[in-house]
Amino acid sequence: MAGAAMPVGVVAAAAAAAGAYLRIVEAPDAVLTRGAGSALALAEAFCGQRLIGRVCEDVIGVGRDWQRLVQMPVSAIAGLTGLPAAGEPFVLPVGANAVDIDAGGVGWVRVTAPGGASRVAVSYTAGLAADWTALPEPVAQGVVLLAAHLFEHREGSAEPPAAVAALWRPYRRMRL
Secondary structure (H helix, E strand, O other): OEEOOOOHHHHHHHHHHHHHHOOOOOOOOHHHHHHHHHHHHHHHHHHOOOOEOEEEEEEEEOOOOOEEOOOOOEEEEEEEEEEEOOOOOEEOOHHHEEEEEOOOOOEEEEEOOOOOEEEEEEEEEEOOEOOHHHOOHHHHHHHHHHHHHHHHOOOOOOOOOHHHHHHHHHHOOOOO
């Protein structure tokens, strides 16, 4: 599984929101920006889903069974590329596969006619929101609180606020 890093603009917006929360009037410094990036990464890890939509790619084996994509919530499955053991990758024709996104935002892929491919690269977009402003308020507030906490307690001596987990918990996806 591979995917793009958190967009720089999203990290900057989160740092600016944390700076406003801390009543810092000048632009956020590198420490606050790193804290915002860490808070966003921790929010994604805690919630078990991509918060900000971005392109992902999973490489799966060929087979007639449905295979689940790693990241969620999936908003679009762009295409499948056949990866042969030897030779150049090729785009799988539409009739050679089936794709589905279920009501929970889980993406599913089934390769029905792999041709010469031994594996398939699936390109898709996954994320809860398009950008920082579209994030649900509790998720964004938890990121701001954690980024502010990381900034104020750079030495790492204090526990993060319990409110952060409480704000994120409704958006947590567990895989069993």
